[in-house]
Amino acid sequence: MSDVAAPRMARTALDWGRTGAIAGIGAVVLWIVAFVVMGDATDKDEPSEILAAYKNDDAKIIIGTIIFLIGVGLFFFFLSALRERLAAAEGGTGPLTALAYGGGVATATCLALLPCADATGAINNDELDASAANALNNMSDVFFLGAEYLLPVLLVATALAALRTRVLPAWLAWLSILIALVLLTGYIGWAALIFAFPVWVVIVSVLLLRGAATTAGTV
Numbered sequence: 001m002s003d004v005a006a007p008r009m010a011r012t013a014l015d016w017g018r019t020g021a022i023a024g025i026g027a028v029v030l031w032i033v034a035f036v037v038m039g040d041a042t043d044k045d046e047p048s049e050i051l052a053a054y055k056n057d058d059a060k061i062i063i064g065t066i067i068f069l070i071g072v073g074l075f076f077f078f079l080s081a082l083r084e085r086l087a088a089a090e091g092g093t094g095p096l097t098a099l100a101y102g103g104g105v106a107t108a109t110c111l112a113l114l115p116c117a118d119a120t121g122a123i124n125n126d127e128l129d130a131s132a133a134n135a136l137n138n139m140s141d142v143f144f145l146g147a148e149y150l151l152p153v154l155l156v157a158t159a160l161a162a163l164r165t166r167v168l169p170a171w172l173a174w175l176s177i178l179i180a181l182v183l184l185t186g187y188i189g190w191a192a193l194i195f196a197f198p199v200w201v202v203i204v205s206v207l208l209l210r211g212a213a214t215t216a217g218t219v
Contacts, residue, residue: 016080016081016084017081017084017085017208017211018208018209019077019081020077020078020079020080020081020082020084020208021078021081021204021205021206021208021209022205022209023074023075023077023078023081023205024074024075024077024078024081024201024202024204024205024208025201025202025205025206026071026074027071027072027074027075027078027201028071028198028201028202029071030067030068030070030071030074031068031071031198032198033067034064034065034067034068034071034115035064035068037060037063037064037067038060038061038064038065038115038118039060041053041057041060041061042054042057042061042118042121042137042140044137047130047131047133047134048130050121050130050133050134050137051121051125051128051129051130051133051134054118054121054122054125054128054133055125055126057122058122058123058125059122061115061118061119061121061122062119062122062123064115065115065116065118065119068111068114068115069112069115072108072111072112075104075108075111075201076105076108078201078204078205079101079104079105079108081208082100082101082104082158082204082208083097083100083101083104085167085168085208085211086100086158086161086165086167088167089161089165089166089167090161090164090165090167096157096158096160096161096164097157097161099153099157100153100154100157100158100161102153103150103151103152103153103154103155103157104154106146106150106153107147107150107151107153107154110143110144110146110147110150111143111147113143114140114143114144114147115140117136117137117139117140117143118136118137118140120136121133121136121137144190144193147193148183148189148190148192148193149183149184149189151180151183151193151197152180152181152183152184155176155177155179155180155183155200156176156177156180158173158176158204159172159173159174159176159177159180160173162176167211168204168207169207172203172204172207175200175203176200179192179196179197179200182196
């Protein structure tokens, strides 16, 4: 490799790291916006109320879903940047890196499907009865549960890689393990997914940005 090509490749990697880190923050922002847009439109107990929400709040549900899905798309960029950083530190075949990335992709898939059942109800509201609307609304719980129990794979693998290589601070590793344990407890796991996970994404994104800035000074 030439002396000119090496710095160029390093700068490209740094640019991608920054892009992924910024995308992680953007994902969290869009998720928050999506929840604000959708509000509690489908948080109903009675099937008739759910069907009414699909009919009366269809625009909010569909727009909120689109915003949320764009956020999930940005999350994939974040996962790519995290994978790159972990792989560079771990070296070799990178089993922990592969495990973290796989867990992240599985979690993102469940997150992407999370609002889609309600969006389907909103799009096809004229073709549903109350029982069908209730069934669609309950499907969201399945995808939420999937995200809740798959996310610990990303968190624990990232934590183990951080403890082994120091690519991320040790305190973040222990925080990740704590969040993973809370996620695995059925009673309060939902709170960790809704509140702790977005904070974790922002923290890791900031650390990736700081790491890219530090490395940039040496290129």
